[in-house]
Amino acid sequence: MLRFLVRRTLGAVVILFLLSMVTFVLFFGVPRDPALLMCGKTCNADAIANIHHVLGLDKSIPEQYLIFLHNLVMGSDSFAQGPCPAPCFGYSYHSNEPVWDTLIDRLPTTVSLTIGSAVFFLVIGIGAGLVAAWRRGTVVDKVATAGAMVISGMQIYFLGPLALALLVYQTHWFDKPAYNDFTANPLTWFSGLLIPWVILSTIFAAQYTRMARSSMIEQLQEDHVRTARAKGMSRRYVFFRYAWRGSLIPIVTIFGIDLGSLLGGAIITEWTFGLPGLGQLSVQSVFFSDLPLLLGVMLFAAAMILLFNIIVDAAYAFIDPRVRLS
Amino acid sequence: MTTLTKEAGVPAPAGDGPLLSVRDLHVSFKTEDGVVRAVDGLSFDLERGRTLGIVGESGSGKSVTNLTVLGLHNPMFTTIEGEILLDGQELTTARESEMEKLRGNKVAMIFQDPLTALSPYYTVGRQIAEPYMKHTGASKKEAWNRAVEMLGKVGIPNPKARAGEYPHQFSGGMRQRAMIAMALVCDPDLLIADEPTTALDVTVQAQILDLLKDLQQEFGSGIIFITHDLGVIADMADDIMVMYAGSAVERGSVDSVLHAPEHPYTWGLLNSMPRLDSDPSIALTPIPGSPPSLLNPPSGCRFHPRCPFQDRVEGNRCVTERPLLGAGESACHLTPAQKRDIFVDEIKPRLG
Amino acid sequence: MTKDLLLPAPRDEGADAGGEPLLEVSGLTKHFPVKGGFPIRRTIGAVQAVDGIDLSVRVGESFGLVGESGCGKSTTGRLITRLMEPTAGTISYRGKDISRASRRELAPIRSEIQMIFQDPYSSLNPRQTVGKIISGPMEINGIEPPGGREKRVRELLEIVGLNPEHFNRFPHEFSGGQRQRIGVARALALEPKLIVADEPVSALDVSIQAQVVNLLQKVQRELGIAFLFIAHDLAIVRHFSQRVAVMYLGKIIEVGDRDSIYTRPRHPYTHALLSAVPEVSVAGEQAPARERIRLAGDVPSPIDPPSGCRFRTRCWKAQDKCATEEPPLVQLSGNRAGHLTACHFPEEPTTEAREEDIILDPALAALEEDTSKD
Known part of the structure; x- marks a missing residue:
């Protein structure tokens, strides 16, 4: 198991390295100069050259890349704005803040949004899927299946504004969604995020309902499940001990991917509800051609996805002894 | 060891009727294409401690019959008519909770493919111990010891350590042994073995068949042995029932069915199967055509579209009238004399 | 299949050359x-x-390869048809070494060696009509038979006992046995000299098996095609093959003509294999009782096979020599010509019952000990 984790972590580092390289090349491939954005009204060739020099954009691309890598690992004192300890992504072109601090600053919003909605969509989604599978073919099953089908056809940018319009602006039952620090006041944290959680998890839950139902039904038709019934185990026992164990594999797989990508920033959700998380940050970085911020957001999101991939693979080993012992 | 004290071969005292009695059983499934009549008017008895071999090809209803005995069909799509009496208890109308008490306890089952029939997620020991705990109320530790004991009995070397392993760490033959241990853990009166050796190699099959026979001596269970292989039946069973398209076409002792078969389908099976002692220069005589669809079975005798002897029955009876199976006979309109003559003059010489 | 079919006259190679080797394999290893x-x-x-097998198939001969799962019989078939690359050894076809031949060099020979697969459900493309499946090999090899490909396909369908009018149907419209006939027709399309049949009937129901076996036998005899018939069913191999090789863990342990292998086996494994086959004895009481041998456990892993003789770990006659020295495949004294056995301590050439059964399985031995005491 340890060998496996070490090998996978090394692999992830290599992927991040390649990804940063590709991002670099693509950034300079786009015919858009960040200096033009920063230069302002009194812009001339000299001013632009000066900005290029200050940002280090006058160096060759490979050279800039090496400097980026060096700073990332070793930190740097050569920034005009101040010291930049490792992991140093440099200072944002736009806000002049250290990129790493900005990321850390935005992280709680994204983590709160993700964890909160994950709890909702796992419980509701899988729960509904299990009920549908248990009562397969009955009205309950048909309602759950049809409901999941309808909801999974909807999108955040439809449900989100609808919820805001109804629950916030029309009825004033809720305040406008906002992120409040959990440590300061858990209650306002909860009420501020409730609407985004519910909307985001509704859409995810539908997917989990369908998946939990179909994989449970598939598992219930397995030979070993029939064997368990043939030796006198009750339907409930077989459902939760034998079939459930097998249907966990596809659920964990998708959950890992979802969690990883949500932690990298739920772009549309954050925009819809005006929550300043990593998703908003990534849009900003592209908008302002902010290379340090872009690299920071990209690599952070990629690292999250890779991390959860490794966690998912490790989880397989806990679920399935065939993976663990081979 | 308390449950192992039953004397070899001596029937259990309860009741003096047959252990299992199936009467006019009909099982049909609702499918998208229509109603499949998987079992259509089947009757048979099994005495205590005896082995009934059921032989038939895919779709003959042999497996469905036995899943129905255990009540493992899906009640939503299945219709069952007729009687299944186990020790006098009616099973077709029994409540689910009563069936749960019987399964794995009084009636146990061994399935074809031991790789898929054991759960990959739990240790072999746990899977054997589970029904023992459930049916005897034994503690976890007692049940585990019982599982180890059973694994030793079925010939798994070092059973103490192997009980803690998972099925994928066992070889094919060892898995089937574990399956047998699981089926016998509660000392069942009836053991249903559904093609238990079809997935195994021939030398391993021989070990498993002998093991089952020897264990039957010790446990005194009645066995229903389902297979498509007449050789395996000849080796295992006391009585044979040949099934075709959902019903029995011939029934009798191994000796009478294999040495003086009466039904054209049984003849066809014997003639289409090479043996180690047959004359290889005599060509096989296949049964023409293929098995019928059970969505829309043939009228009259189900076998008539494939039967080469149809024209020897007077009139159109094979097409219009369904032959019935009496005790120790065959479901065929040929007269007993015709059956004897055809077998001796036309079938036996081709057997080499 | 009852009526006489329009079969091309048997080709001369099959008719005159009795013992001429068509395929020779030596030291074949994968x-x-x-x-x-x-x-x-x-x-x-x-x-x-x-792991280093030698065998030869003569023109028009049917050669059977038997063994249990993991013995390497299917791999051997795939190596010979060059669906897999051998690790070592040579395969020569009509005296020409094809074991390393390139695609181009192989092209003319590919059409002469064809394969029939086990699973009639997955070995036919479900999106192609039967006509397309059968004419595929002709198209790929650029063969334009007289009268056109379609006429040839109809002929082939008739030879394998299918209705030539079903030319435009898809595989799913046929039953398992009929699909295997389509597989046979496809293999015949290029007028092969050798067909490698890998478990061609084991996926079929008993009553259908005989239909396909008879078809293959007709093809073999009437068209003079040599067969490498790979199967685990000893009775079917016996029925189909003139010569038989028995494989165990990647080696041929015994080979010879059919009668010699089945009635005068010398290798202990062949004895065990034959004694394990459950039999319907039609003769009843008159037949002499067969010997009873029950091995212990399963076949060892081919990743780390036993040293010396590979069967020694399950053999009741094994001695020290068996662990150190690999027995060569040779003709033992008293055996017919061509009956070769790889064993240091061979058995008597008979399959009749011994004074005492050989029961190596500890559980069986223990249970039978108990019952004999009672």
Whole structure:
């Protein structure tokens, strides 16, 4: 198991390295100069050259890349704005803040949004899927299946504004969604995020309902499940001990991917509800051609996805002894 | 060891009727294409401690019959008519909770493919111990010891350590042994073995068949042995029932069915199967055509579209009238004399 | 299949050449690498699927290859048809070494060696009509038979006992046995000289098996095609083959003509295999009782096979010599010509019952000990 984790972590580092390289090349491939954005009204060739020099954009691309890598690992004192300890992504072109601090600053919003909605969509989604599978073919099953089908056809940018319009602006039952620090006041944290959680998890839950139902039904038709019934185990026992164990594999797989990508920033959700998380940050970085911020957001999101991939693979080993012992 | 004290071969005292009695059983499934009549008017008895071999090809209803005995069909799509009496208890109308008490306890089952029939997620020991705990109320530790004991009995070397392993760490033959241990853990009166050796190699099959026979001596269970292989039946069973398209076409002792078969389908099976002692220069005589669809079975005798002897029955009876199976006979309109003559003059010489 | 069919006259090669070898295989070996290691994955071992086998198939002959799962019989078939690359050894076809031949060099020979697969459900493309499936090999090889490909396909369908009018149907419209007939027709399309049939009937119901066996036999005899017939069913191999080789863990342990192998086997494994076949004895009481041998456990892993003789770990006659010295495949004294056995301590050439059964399985031995005491 340890060998496996070490090998996978090394692999992830290599992927991040390649990804940063590709991002670099693509950034300079786009015919858009960040200096033009920063230069302002009194812009001339000299001013632009000066900005290029200050940002280090006058160096060759490979050279800039090496400097980026060096700073990332070793930190740097050569920034005009101040010291930049490792992991140093440099200072944002736009806000002049250290990129790493900005990321850390935005992280709680994204983590709160993700964890909160994950709890909702796992419980509701899988729960509904299990009920549908248990009562397969009955009205309950048909309602759950049809409901999941309808909801999974909807999108955040439809449900989100609808919820805001109804629950916030029309009825004033809720305040406008906002992120409040959990440590300061858990209650306002909860009420501020409730609407985004519910909307985001509704859409995810539908997917989990369908998946939990179909994989449970598939598992219930397995030979070993029939064997368990043939030796006198009750339907409930077989459902939760034998079939459930097998249907966990596809659920964990998708959950890992979802969690990883949500932690990298739920772009549309954050925009819809005006929550300043990593998703908003990534849009900003592209908008302002902010290379340090872009690299920071990209690599952070990629690292999250890779991390959860490794966690998912490790989880397989806990679920399935065939993976663990081979 | 308390449950192992039953004397070899001596029937259990309860009741003096047959252990299992199936009467006019009909099982049909609702499918998208229509109603499949998987079992259509089947009757048979099994005495205590005896082995009934059921032989038939895919779709003959042999497996469905036995899943129905255990009540493992899906009640939503299945219709069952007729009687299944186990020790006098009616099973077709029994409540689910009563069936749960019987399964794995009084009636146990061994399935074809031991790789898929054991759960990959739990240790072999746990899977054997589970029904023992459930049916005897034994503690976890007692049940585990019982599982180890059973694994030793079925010939798994070092059973103490192997009980803690998972099925994928066992070889094919060892898995089937574990399956047998699981089926016998509660000392069942009836053991249903559904093609238990079809997935195994021939030398391993021989070990498993002998093991089952020897264990039957010790446990005194009645066995229903389902297979498509007449050789395996000849080796295992006391009585044979040949099934075709959902019903029995011939029934009798191994000796009478294999040495003086009466039904054209049984003849066809014997003639289409090479043996180690047959004359290889005599060509096989296949049964023409293929098995019928059970969505829309043939009228009259189900076998008539494939039967080469149809024209020897007077009139159109094979097409219009369904032959019935009496005790120790065959479901065929040929007269007993015709059956004897055809077998001796036309079938036996081709057997080499 | 009852009426006489329009079969092309048997080709002269099949008719006149009695013992001429068509295919000769020597030292054929296939090892599959096993990956592992840390931190960099590398080859740490090999599955010795086929490990140095010699065999020859004569023109028009049917040669049977039997053995249990994992013995390498299917791999051998795939090596001979060059669906897999051999690790070592030579395969020569009509005296020409094809074991390393390139695609181009192989092209003319490919059409002469065809394969029939086990599973009639997955070996036919479900999106192609039967006509397309059967004419495919002709198209690929650029063969334009007289009267056109369609006429040839109709002929082939008739030879294998299918209705030529079903030319435009898809595989799913046929039953298992009929699909295997389509597989046979496809193999015949290029007028092959050798067909490798890998478990061609084991997926079929008993009553259908006989239909396909008879068809293959007709093809073999009437068209003079040589067969390498690979199967685990000893009775079917006996029925179909003139010569038979028995494989165990990647080696041929005994080979000879049919009668010699089935009635005068010398290798203990052949004895065990034959004695394990459950039989319907039609003769009843008159037949002499067969010997009873019950081995212990399963076949060992081909990743780390036993030294010396590979069967020694399950053999009741094994001695020290068997662990150190691999027995050569030779003709033992008293055996017919061509009956070769790889064993240091061969058995008597009979399959009749012994004074005492050989029961190596400890559980069986214990249970039978108990019952004999009672």
